[in-house]
Amino acid sequence: MSSTTDELEEKIAELEQEYETDHEIGEQNINPLGLDLHNPVFVISAGLILLFVVGSLLMPEAANNALGSTRSWIGLTFDWLFLSSANLFVLAALLLIVLPIGSIRIGGEDAKPSFGVLSWFSMLFAAGMGIGLMFWAVAEPVAYYTDWWGTPLGIEAGSEASRGASLGATMYHWGLHPWSIYAVVGLSLAFFTYNKGLPLTVRSAFYPLLGERIWGPIGHVIDVLAVLATMFGLATSLGLGAQQAAAGMSFMFGVDGGLTTQLAIIVGITIVALISISRGLHGGVRVLSNINLGMAMVFLLFVMLAGGFIAFLNTTGETLASYAQYMLPLSNPVGREDSVFYHDWTIFFWAWWISWSPFVGMFIARVSKGRTVRQFVTAVLLVPTGVTVLWMSALGGQGLNQVRDGVGGLADGLGASELALFQMLDALPLTSISATVAIILVLVFFVTSSDSGSLVIDSITSGGKTDSPQAQRLFWATFEGLIAAVLLAVGGAAALQALQAASVSAGLPFVIVLLFMTVSLYKGLYHERSLLKLNQAVADEAQSN
Template sequence: MSDNDDLQKQKEELEKAYDTDHEIGEQNINPLGLDLHNPVFVVSAALILLFVIGALVFPEQANDSLGATQTWIQETFDWLFLSAGNLFVLFALALILLPIGRIRIGGQDAKPDFGVLSWFSMLFAAGMGIGLMFWAVAEPVGYFTEWFGTPLGIEGGTEASKEAALGATMYHWGLHPWAVYAIVGLALAFFAYNKGLPLTIRSAFYPILGERVWGPFGHVIDTLAVLATLFGLATSLGLGAQQAASGLDFLFDGIDGGLGTQLAVIIGITVIALLSVMRGIDGGVKVLSNLNLIVAGLLMLFVMIFGGFIAFLANTGTTLSAYAQYIIPLSNPVGREDETFYHSWTIFFWAWWISWSPFVGMFIARVSRGRTVRQFVTAVLIVPTLVTVIWMSVFGGTGIDQVRDGIGALADEGITDSSLALFQMLQNLPLAALTSFLAVVLVLVFFVTSSDSGSLVIDSITSGGKTDAPQSQRLFWATVEGLIAAVLLAVGGAAALSALQAGAVSTGLPFMIVLLVMSVSLLMGLFHELKLIRLAEAEAAGKA
């Protein structure tokens, strides 16, 4: 046998590893226009509706149960959340450096579907939009004033606490969350576009489970992904509704920022999201994401200039140096003395990012065909982190400076309402009414893009990986997302923020285990693909 024949035989044997019948059941469209062939849809919908009904009938018990579950998870699995987050960052960096980084999503000849700017704006808007608006001022100011506890027990109100506040905020919003998104997004894109498997979470486990991934094991994985996504999204949508309602209350006399206005915001934006869903990615999400990027950039530029450009430059240096200084101490789960901060914030954020990862990861996967693994991970991991450094330096740094200098309500009263912090900071700058209005619009559009993207993703998971499932199914999930957010706000009452956090933490734990196994499976799949590429190259060189 010639060398070329031997190479061809090896290549055929490797390709057989993914020669599988991967249709997850037969299509079954019912009179409501829903594709119910996949058990994941029925089980996920039933569990969610059971939660909604139970929470509405027994609100106090539901709130108590959510709180107790959150406390138990934070106290029992704190070390696991922190350790897993560190592993995800190291794994993502390794993907950039290893030879597998040359693999192109969709095959070596694939071309990108979207331009760089549109691609980046979509992944960034889907990834953190509402959260960055809500927490950019509240979180660093809360740490600086000790209102939210202090990172590593550093005394508040000092220059050291300013550094710790900005460093800890970046720790929560920097490499760690984007590493989670990068791994999930790459796994989904790779197995769908390179291996021809359905665009659904279970496909990422094919190297480990083989054909069993299309049975009960796969159903459990996808169901966990749907539940995590729905509660992660509900947390973000609930925060967005709180902030939008507070902004409207801040801007207009006679509008109360309470629960009634928050629920009205959820209903109104969910209706808009339904219309956006019907237009699809190109006509809906892409247009809104690009619009949001422009508005967010203008708002950030305004605060950067009128908050003091020299101060911004100084705050950027402080944020970068503090992030580098505190990332390792904050990543260490051993011997921590700041348990209130650590449990209340770091574990919540880690669980939130993990619960968001199926949604953000799958959305990023759908818009990333044609990029190499190295390009993909670098863009998803490094670029958003650098942008977040600037964002937090502008908004968080300005908020801390105002408190330190005794300017405005944040200095006088502290963080009395997290959803108001951004508007209270803007109040001390020129054109406060206009910028506050733009901030409300930004929150609302981020709300729409998150709901829109989430419904597209959940629809794909529950239809067995289809990207062309019935439109009525996408509308169903967009409605459910708004419903869960409304229920969590309602049952939480005055402690609505805690209820939103508890929902994210409760679903983040089981899916964290899924992500750890997914990382191993992704590595197996990528090295398999690299062998195929090298064999093809050797075969081509032999024929030359």
């Protein structure tokens, strides 16, 4: 062996040693209930969640007021931080597509994808924001156009300019920025798990910065925050989603949309989620996600055609142009005159996406082994943004047309946001069929979110394991449904709003976490590239000899 080869292999050994660690977070302890309680994250997370639920039930109005005030203070004080950080995440994600480190494969050079492209995309899209697109695709642009709660950049409501600004602002909230947040988190977790051999848990993404300290108290804090944000976000969405589905059933079919129906929906979603979880990732979440994506595409095609295909094409061009026109002004935190819109919409969305990022990012990481960094970021960032353009153009554009033309239930503007989708469908043909499909889509999106969320929480609380006892996954899915049902039944809207405020407030500590995570990701990727280059040099040296 030549001296050059010896030197190269010594450098390789030095680099590999940087990630050599005993990454057992704690001793395994399978208790009589079949739960893996081998580290304090499970117990601390469950205890804090129970404490919050009990407090919200005993004092729902006080909890809602206190957490609502906290959320408002965070938005007003740290608005610049949320907006600037989101811009940085977009830049960081786009750079990964063009930089040489984009060729690194998640799981190593020989890793093969576990899922086909269609299944992979349908799972990440369903977990990411499928529910929100059903809820806000009509309501959000109509709200901006009619000044329901502030207009983008102070543009006069109801004007032709307002129509373009409403579509552009809606895409701004649902396009590159949120998906770049998911991309950074998802790629970080996937890379450090499948390339560096660390557990699939949030703390692992900080190993280049914190080293062995991630296995101690600071790592526990990071993981507990991730569990709380995930559980609060999922339970809130489940409760609010049950209200939306019940409202839609009441509006379209005359079904009583009260508490009994809402609780029945939560129970039904939880039961289906438990069945899906018991079938595993391939047999449960993947199958449901594929079904959901197929239904969503059929639903989208129906709205495109029923609302006029030429009008849809025109709106799509308008949406793209408005997105490009308004992205930079809406991304600017300095000298804003649209305070209501800026804080109650944009800052809320950014905090919400950030608080959801541990859940969505970890699930995306879990299903993305075998893809290159470039493939990963393209699929997670650009493809969903393109689909969202079509979705918002079809549903949001149709809603705006009905407002402008004085057609149907939207003629007088936005009444209740949860009814906007169904009011729009009511003015199109085949209303009963399309509304039924819409309700099913809402419910199945909730099932897939519950599935993926339970898998994520289970992974975090078991120290990054992907094969923990099935009882533990079922426990978290049941716990999530129970929290939503109890808060809805006892605390009502105030308790759910308190839960939502708590979830959004978690965005503040997590925006700091994500900024450091981005630095850690780049550091880890360049470390991996150095290893690959040295290994290639060794192979070339051996071949030349």
